[in-house]
Amino acid sequence: xxxxxxxxxxxxxxxxxxxxxxxxxxxxxxxxxxxxxxxxxxxxxxxxxxxxxxxxxxxxxxxxxxxxxxxxxxxxxxxxxxxxxxxxxxxxxxxxxxxxxxxxxxxxxxxxxxxxxxxxxxxxxxxxxxxxxxxxxxxxxxxxxxxxxxxxxxxxxxxxxxxxxxxxxxxxxxxxxxxxxxxxxxxxxxxxxxxxxxxxxxxxxxxxxxxxxxxxxxxxxxxxxxxxxxxxxxxxxxxxxxxxxxxxxxxxxxxxxxxxxxxxxxxxxxxxxxxxxxxxxxxxxxxxxxxxxxxxxxxxxxx
Amino acid sequence: xxxxxxxxxxxxxxxxxxxxxxxxxxxxxxxxxxxxxxxxxxxxxxxxxxxxxxxxxxxxxxxxxxxxxxxxxxxxxxxxxxxxxxxxxxxxxxxxxxxxxxxxxxxxxxxxxxxxxxxxxxxxxxxxxxxxxxxxxxxxxxxxxxxxxxxxxxxxxxxxxxxxxxxxxxxxxxxxxxxxxxxxxxxxxxxxxxxxxxxxxxxxxxxxxxxxxxxxxxxxxxxxxxxxxxxxxxxxxxxxxxxxxxxxxxxxxxxxxxxxxxxxxxxxxxxxxxxxxxxxxxxxxxxxxxxxxxxxxxxxxxx
Numbered sequence: 178x179x180x181x182x183x184x185x186x187x188x189x190x191x192x193x194x195x196x197x198x199x200x201x202x203x204x205x206x207x208x209x210x211x212x213x214x215x216x217x218x219x220x221x222x223x224x225x226x227x228x229x230x231x232x233x234x235x236x237x238x239x240x241x242x243x244x245x246x247x248x249x250x251x252x253x254x255x256x257x258x259x260x261x262x263x264x265x266x267x268x269x270x271x272x273x274x275x276x277x278x279x280x281x282x283x284x285x286x287x288x289x290x291x292x293x294x295x296x297x298x299x300x301x302x303x304x305x306x307x308x309x310x311x312x313x314x315x316x317x318x319x320x321x322x323x324x325x326x327x328x329x330x331x332x333x334x335x336x337x338x339x340x341x342x343x344x345x346x347x348x349x350x351x352x353x354x355x356x357x358x359x360x361x362x363x364x365x366x367x368x369x370x371x372x373x374x375x376x377x378x379x380x381x382x383x384x385x386x387x388x389x390x391x392x393x394x395x396x397x398x399x400x401x402x403x404x405x406x407x408x409x410x411x412x413x414x415x416x417x418x419x420x421x422x423x424x425x426x427x428x429x430x431x432x433x434x435x436x437x438x439x440x441x442x443x444x445x446x447x448x449x450x451x452x453x454x455x456x457x458x459x460x461x462x463x464x465x466x467x468x469x470x471x472x473x474x475x476x477x478x479x480x
Numbered sequence: 481x482x483x484x485x486x487x488x489x490x491x492x493x494x495x496x497x498x499x500x501x502x503x504x505x506x507x508x509x510x511x512x513x514x515x516x517x518x519x520x521x522x523x524x525x526x527x528x529x530x531x532x533x534x535x536x537x538x539x540x541x542x543x544x545x546x547x548x549x550x551x552x553x554x555x556x557x558x559x560x561x562x563x564x565x566x567x568x569x570x571x572x573x574x575x576x577x578x579x580x581x582x583x584x585x586x587x588x589x590x591x592x593x594x595x596x597x598x599x600x601x602x603x604x605x606x607x608x609x610x611x612x613x614x615x616x617x618x619x620x621x622x623x624x625x626x627x628x629x630x631x632x633x634x635x636x637x638x639x640x641x642x643x644x645x646x647x648x649x650x651x652x653x654x655x656x657x658x659x660x661x662x663x664x665x666x667x668x669x670x671x672x673x674x675x676x677x678x679x680x681x682x683x684x685x686x687x688x689x690x691x692x693x694x695x696x697x698x699x700x701x702x703x704x705x706x707x708x709x710x711x712x713x714x715x716x717x718x719x720x721x722x723x724x725x726x727x728x729x730x731x732x733x734x735x736x737x738x739x740x741x742x743x744x745x746x747x748x749x750x751x752x753x754x755x756x757x758x759x760x761x762x763x764x765x766x767x768x769x770x771x772x773x774x775x776x777x778x779x780x781x782x783x
Contacts, residue, residue: 213660290702291729334662347706357516358706359637359663365703370695370721377721377728379702386703392673399593399682400668400689401704403650403661418673418680425680 181327184320184478190433190470194324197431198331201407208429210407212332217408218398218419219325221339221346221363223453224412224435225354227309227316229444231266232452234341236313238281239264240300245284270451274340274415275388277452282342282366286383290344290368293381297348309480314353320476321410325354328408336360336406338398338419340390340453344381362401364389390415395422406430412437413453417465420458424466432467434458439473442480484630487623487781493736493773497627500734501634504710511732513710515635520711521701521722522628524642524649524666526756527715527738528657530612530619532747534569535755537644539616541584542567543603548587573754577643577718578691580755585645585669589686593647593671596684600651612783617656623779624713628657636711639663641701641722643693643756647684665704667692693718698725709733715740716756720768723761727769735770737761742776745783 185191201210222228239261246252246262253262257280260268269277285293306316325335335356337346343363350356365386368379389397395418398406409416409423412435420432434455437446448456462469472479488494504513525531542564549555549565556565560583563571572580588596609619628638638659640649646666653659668689671682692700698721701709712719712726715738723735737758740749751759765772775782 213654216662343703343706351516359519359704361706368699368702370698370725377698377725379698379725395673395680395682396671399671400646401662403647403664422673422680422682 182323184323184476186475186477188475190468190475193468201429202331214404215333216402216404216406217328217333218336218338218406220411220416221337221341224410225317225321233313234281234345237300238284241284274390274452278340278364279385283383286381288381289378293344294348297345301349314349317353319478319480336362338362338394340364340415362397392418394419413455414457415453417458420467421465433470434467435470438471443472485626487626487779489778489780491778493771493778496771504732505634517707518636519705519707519709520631520636521639521641521709523714523719524640524644527713528620528624536616537584537648540603541587544587577693577755581643581667582688586686589684591684592681596647597651600648604652617652620656622781622783639665641665641697643667643718665700695721697722716758717760718756720761723770724768736773737770738773741774746775
């Protein structure tokens, strides 16, 4: 284990992780957890990859709205589409995170899930982060990739539990995180099974299935996984119910929050990020038994 | 492979399975499928275990209603509870499969998911099948257990996709089928995250989340798994959308339906079983590309 997590600086966070994994893996110890119960859940936006200046899916929605507005230019003058197209963060933030994602996801209504998948893949391969200047799929945090690998090497099953669209995340989750589609939980629109040109397809509907944020995270963990995680990692109050659920009950557990306090290498934000603030979890981390991970101090490398 | 599936008689069904698994496993063949895409989905009631004279969950609901009626005897005279308590199959069938399961699942509203899990486990250990005279968990089909094992030994990931309650099936799915909780998809009631006595819990609500039957099966496969299965196995028209979804698109696929035609060793039923008929899939199996498995002829042993 001495060579594990090379992009993590020595310190309380790294020690807490190494110690936790050692304890649950020690077959003779009091905290041993069988491998099938070693469930680890990670938020995505701001936890595994960069969510600034806006969540990646907002850029993706903007791309889709550009396609739609090319056919119907009046959309450029109508809210909330205008705000997406103009990256008007203040107006977008006023929609709230749920409203924002719901509109973003609705822009692909009536496509089949295969068509949507195709659109996601081609967009990712053609688009770069506006500030970091490289593909979004390269804006992932290296320490977290190491942590995912380290957990899996120690018998953990790793899941994403994110407010992002489940079908938006799946096309890249395997490639960049090593997480297969069936271990991705996210927000979802309802779909309808039907036949098009004689082929069975699933069509995306403009109707929200689940917005996977706050209380919906433990609820969806129960629905999809059916076990309480023993490790959870987030970065906002939207993750707090998942983190507190993980800390509940008996047995060893580890809940961590990434604090974006590194203006030089990434971005600095917490309670001021309107789309997904970190305040309650920051103010009461101790009381909740949650460990704060400082990007600035705990990470040797970020990307 | 010559020793595989010993409880299956030689014949078209067994050959179709062995041939299919050989083809998708042959790295040099045109039909090779990478292991991560080898998704197999199985219905539960009537496909993996016995669903006669009624689905197991109906007996479980009856047990719960007995508890509730002990406190409120008026339930014994009120429909639909009266029908459950008296095992009045005709009245239950009139509720439809969805209505029946929804009522059954609502009987546990307001329990936490942990309390529910406890109740399921203790009920299973205390209860026997009314006709077969042994625990329900021993009313599973041996040929199917062999098939699940055989598929997993060949790199498949096996899932249950059933109309049964997801949290009703999970406590036994690992033990009897070797299928972990996160690979069980079923009907679900909504839950609410809250704190009771300072502990985070999920409370079962009397509100249907999803009734996992017919079109909902492929829709939930997309939501939970995010990939099209390459093998699906069912036994009623409620499985038909899942089977046809599996047969759609490119690449090799196998869809099978179990036909209950063995009065001597199990039960004989198909289009006459009101709660879950097999008619369309039986009449059009060829046109749909679905293989019919005869319990009587294809299975050497049943239990």
